[in-house]
Amino acid sequence: MAKRTQETSCSEMTDKKSKQVRVWVDGCFDMVHFGHANAVRQAKQMGDYLLVGVHSDAEVAKHKGPPVYNEEERYKMVRAIKWVDEVVEDAPYVTTLETLDKYDADFCVHGDDITTTADGQDTYHLVKAAERYKECKRTEGVSTTDLVGRMLLMTRTHHQRGSDTTVDKTEIGAIGQGHSARSPWTGVSQFLPTSNKIVQFSEGKEPKPGDKIVYVAGAFDLFNVGHLDFLQKAAAEGDYIIVGIHTDPVVNRYKGSNYPIMNLHERILSVLACRYVSEVVIGAPYSVSADLMNHFKVDTVCHGQTPIMSDVDGKDPYAIPKEQGKFKMLDSGNVLTTQAIIERIIRHRLDYEARNKKKEQKELKILQAMQDKNGN
DSSP states (O other): OHHHHHHHHHHHHHHHHHSOOEEEEEEOOTTOOHHHHHHHHHHHHTSSEEEEEEOOHHHHHHHTOOOSSOHHHHHHHHHTBTTOSEEEETOOSSOOHHHHHHTTOSEEEEESSOOBOTTSOBTTHHHHHTTOEEEEOOOTTOOHHHHHHHHHHTOSGGGOOGGGOOOOHHHHHHHHTTOSSOOTTTSOOOOOOOHHHHHHHOOOOOOOTTOOEEEEEEOOTTOOHHHHHHHHHHHTTOSEEEEEEOOHHHHHHHHOTTOOSSOHHHHHHHHHTBTTOOEEEETOOSSOOHHHHHHTTOSEEEEOSSOOOOOTTSOOTTHHHHHTTOEEEOOOSOOOOHHHHHHHHHHTHHHHHHHHHHHHHHHHHHHHHHHHHTTO
16 A cells, blocks of 8 residues: 555646646736836746737727837737747736636746736736746846836937936936835836846847848837837847847948837847847848958848938948849838837827826835835
8 A cells, every 4th residue: 555655646747747747827928028028038938938918909999008019019019029939919907817727837937016906906816816926037127117118208318328327417317207106016117138038038049051141230129119120020030030139320221210219228128039030130231241241241131111321431231242233122012110109109098097197006005005004
């Protein structure tokens, strides 16, 4: 009898070890950025299979306000994050035990910030009460609210460095107006990049012998479905995709105004999170040189349908790959651009300003309640 009990115990242990741990993450994922990707990455590390529930436009509008990206764009963007195994569309805003059970998820993961419903209730109170909730670390220095704010103000502070860090007083006034207190979640600090964060996002895989290497370059500012569709097309041209990310001053030269909206390191992480990308070149030169082609053993250089500005010397930045017969124009079939996204924001400026203000006010109330509970 003891032997049978021992055998049963061993069998149970084997089953437990072999059972796939299924993790659930959900959210709006509006203007999908590297902060979202980092939460997804951390959640995937807690299990074997990652399910990501994405809320519909109606749910987002009800509880937070109008989304910048529509639901089809958000579903597509989340599917392209390389740590995601499955996307569940139209996920309920309040995470329930029924939802976890329906998809055979062991537990739910969310960042260590606050998410509430339209009436101010914690959206994870049910799974927390059932002890089927785990937290990951929120990515400091970025939020959808912050990105919307950058576009509403078109400030320069998001990519200033060194002696150039002067801020227009009108910008400070606009930012500070009506904000005697700032939420620690909505009122984000400047993103501070580290080598470790880049390593975490990078695949770290070298091309295999015989791989066809494709090189593309650009700003990839406010990484969106337009970029995504282009990279998917580029990935179909080869086996190993290298993306050159231009520096902030270079982007500013050919984009003008106060572009880029996201600074160099923010753009790098956004691109690295994409499942179609193998490697990035940080601060890639605007012109694709013979040295660059030889160094990375590039077989094909691709560019989309957006206009190509001449380099500072007036020359075509793609002259070398064209001469080598290694240049190809791609049509992704998607006309969405960073400028178009900014125009969406500007068109609905009052709606987004009201959304941001309402969100921060709810967070401040919750923060005050937490402080009162802790006697602070």
